[in-house]
Amino acid sequence: MTENTQTTVPEEQSQSRELPARISIPPIRGEMVRLRPATVADLDKLDTLNAYHGASRITGKDRVAERAVVHAWVRRSVAWSGGKLPNESGVGDPEARRTIAWAVLTDADHDGDHEVDAASTDNVIGMIFLIDIDGWARSARIQVILGEDYRGRGYSRDLMPRVMTYGFAPEPAGLGMHRIWVAVPEQNTRSVSVYQSLGFVPSGTSRDALWDASHNKYQDLVVMDTLADEYDPIRSLDAFGMHVLEDNPGVKEAMSAREHSMALKQNQAGEEKASDETARTKQSAAQASADPVQEQPDTPGIEAKPKTAAAGDEGPSWPYSADDRKPSKEAWWRTLGRGRKRDNE
Template sequence: MSGADARGVLQEPEGRQVERELPSRIDIPYINGEMVHLRPATIADLTRMDELQAFYNSTGITGKGPEAERAVVNAWVRRSVAWSKGQTPRESGVGDPESRRTVAWAMITEADHDKDGATDASATDGVIGMIFLIDVDGWSRSARIQVVLGRDYRGRGYSRDAMPRVMTYGYAARPAGLGLHRIWVAVPEKNTRSISVYQSLGFMVSGTSRDALWDEQGGKYQDQIVMDALVDEYDPIRSLDAFGMHVIEGNPGVAEALVNHRRALESGEVADLAVEEAVAQSEEERRKARRAQLAGAKARARAKAEAGAEAEAEADAQARVPGQDQLQAQESTQTSGSGDDGAAGVEAELSGGDPQATVQEPGRERSAAPEEGGQETTGSGEPQEEPGEPVEPASQDDATTWAYSDSSRKKGSKQAWWRNLGHGGKRNAGGKS
């Protein structure tokens, strides 16, 4: 934003020239509503406000005492009348040193709720209260809004009918409106009904003035809640719809409000479409990630199952083949030489530790623990004996424990080969018989 020129005109970010000085005179417009219509307030209306008991329980509504409330309402009406006449502060006697003006409307009803043939506020010429735009600040383009109703006309929905229409005028660009950027309210914290109405209109809590008001009934201080609404956040058409009110196109600022409302709807539809597309894309990405996660989990489960199946198959194979260690030992014995000490140790182990137990091999039987000079058997398994040498009978206990031995050969498993040493020279010595 650029600086101000000599006329107090500032360059707005959107490129519009906005007048920061308030006009010296204003034409206060008439504003029509469904339940009430608004006309510029007059000095005579101040007497009607007393008749309406409009300042009753002001401490609970605005936080001010009755006399203070009456005083400020009188000042607001006089400022409004003076501005509508183009009077200077010195001429009106109620000027503001900060040149902050006020616009006041009298709220008129034509309703006949009791069906007696006369308006409800016939005694006050239909006046049931007032509505104000207070301290209109042209430089900051802000103002405070307030409604003051007679005692018997509170809580009937008149504020909901009047406030959106006054705010539409306040936000409208000049000369149709005041060109405001911000409208705000100040409410005692205990006035929850007004807070609810303002929130329904689109006001947001912007701050809290701690212990700013005195609660006479409670005998203690209370906070003042500050709420506001900005021009680019507020949609008067939507506010009227929220309260079930109809748009009256002849009111000031409504044409501009309708254009802005249509633009907001169009941009909202575009934004909604963009959000829907983003959500759909996000959902698709989540589905892809989920599918990849499931595929990975299945692959891991399949690999784990295959590894478990292989281990289980190997264990089952080992369980189905008894004496696997013995078979491995046999293969080791077959591949080793006759004088190998390792083969002799394996054979001794297979024979249960008996050095005289025999090991059956295909086509040949020999001692499980041969020694130097020991007798060697023939291919038929019968030992060569000297004639006349007695053969000791084999004992039943001398049978080998090897699972694959020939039981028909057990009887020669423990012959006294050491008795035959040196008899007949039948030992194989260097291949000679």
Template sequence: MTETNETLSMPADAQVKRDLPQSIVIPPIQGEMVHLRPATVEDLPRLDELDAFYGASKITGKDAATERSMIHTWVRRSQAWEAGLTPGESGVGDPELRRTIAWAVVTDADHDEDGTTDAASTDNVIGMIFLIDIDGWSRSARIQIVLGRDYRGRGYSRDAMPRVMTYGFASEPAGLGMHRIWVAVPEKNTRSISVYQSLGFVPSGTSRDALWDAENSKYQDLIVMDTLVDEYDPIRSLDAFGMHLIENNPGVQEALAAREHSVALRQNTANGGDDPAHKSDRPGSGTAPNTEPSAHDQTVHVQSQSNEESQVTHEKSRLSAEEESNWPYGQSERKTSKEAWWRTLGRGRKRDTESEK
């Protein structure tokens, strides 16, 4: 009886199961320039062929050997989750039970127009993209992409990342149901910072002297950037790079439904949620049924009606402007402590010679 009472007295959030599923089916994701499929250990040698770890210290702040070892572990963790293995059984255990999803980035592009696929030698694989540190309790995950040396700076990241984030934020079972997705970028990697800002990430903190800059023999800061589910707009993130929404991708229908629901709620609010024609028949309306109002009452009523119409007109104009943005959440639901992606677009545009991650 005591245990039952204790359970009933627990906060509602504590009673909700927040564990990640024992196994997962990693969905394929279609882009305009690339498509993503679940990565396998057989794909790992292809990253070496692609020279994917070149310049790792500039891109992630880690040396090439460490970066290579981490990515090998992430792919094995991803396959273990697909197979329904516990972290202990996978051989790469995690006491916090955080999971990883790995996709191979595949393209059919022929940029040099020689009649053959650019990445034919690596079975069309040009890199990998990951959701790592997937934390079911806090609904948080980190995203990272690695591309072959010759495939950086071509826009592949801009095509793949918004689509993975849409899946990550979508509610279960269509997506992972994450609340937050974040990245960590060395301060000198200004190109990646610019790309992430364009995707809607905002700087949320700095780890001072967290990384060693081997090229300049000094420490550098690590910039942490994140975005939340009620801030992220998959449509605008793709629009920023001239990409289009692909409605069959996982999580897209949920994002569109959330937008339609939000717009409908705001339109209902703008209309007062009721038929104003029947307000005068209700108790407490100020005018009894079938009673002729005085001249003073008519003047007050006209002024009130004029104010209401003005407010409704203003609200409808605002809704129209918001609807054009395709934002899936209302203005009032956004976190005021964060900045929307269009406010950060254009910052950090300083380019260097190092290609994007």
């Protein structure tokens, strides 16, 4: 008689490593911007926006190279959304890594002239990409490019967490990525600060990987990343006084996965704490047996000292406390950039 046996496969291993042959790129809504799938026609708008200005300082590429890769990313995104193979995108892709490109749009009127700032480019102010999407490793790189006059206004802080939430959300609501990473020149300290606020941590440095033309020397390329069980879709927005918009793609799924991960960590921490308390109790009992303490008589008028918290006792570990939240109406980005233009990131 043959006994039927079942083998439990971890969720991470059972997940398909094949990306879909065709993807429907969802629109994403923010509080300052909205995203729609980028088109080849949007590429000329980036030239109008002077979006490649200062590329060597922001990404480490010269503006000609930066323009070329952006054109390739958009064409690969359009090809994937049309169900074409990577080698049918017109730019080639020997590793068959896919790309998603969104156009960034805003209705903002920062100069107070009662006209949309980006009216000449149909409200487009830049693009955001998930590139090097690796189905096997479940990894993707994120990058933003904005017009010269739209940098430093907080747009990246609004759109990046929402794209990352979609990237991490389980399929089919999201891409089901395990890791999202960025690469930034060491001198671009402003971007590094933004990425850290979003939960990215430095994971490595490529020494002298870029040429810094402005200072005529090499500079390092800093790689930063965050993982699905580390990324917090709420705190990443709270850090900038923004709110989760639950009707965006993947939000509910990403939040559910995050809460599950947090519950596992809290249970593990509770078990470790209980184990430590048990060990301390046994140690105290052993010490009491070896060196008994004489009882002190009660003394009228003297109150017992309050019991202090034991070493290792901690408060609630739930991260979304009210004290950490910043009301949107008081957010710094509500007025940042009004009446002036920024020349660099």
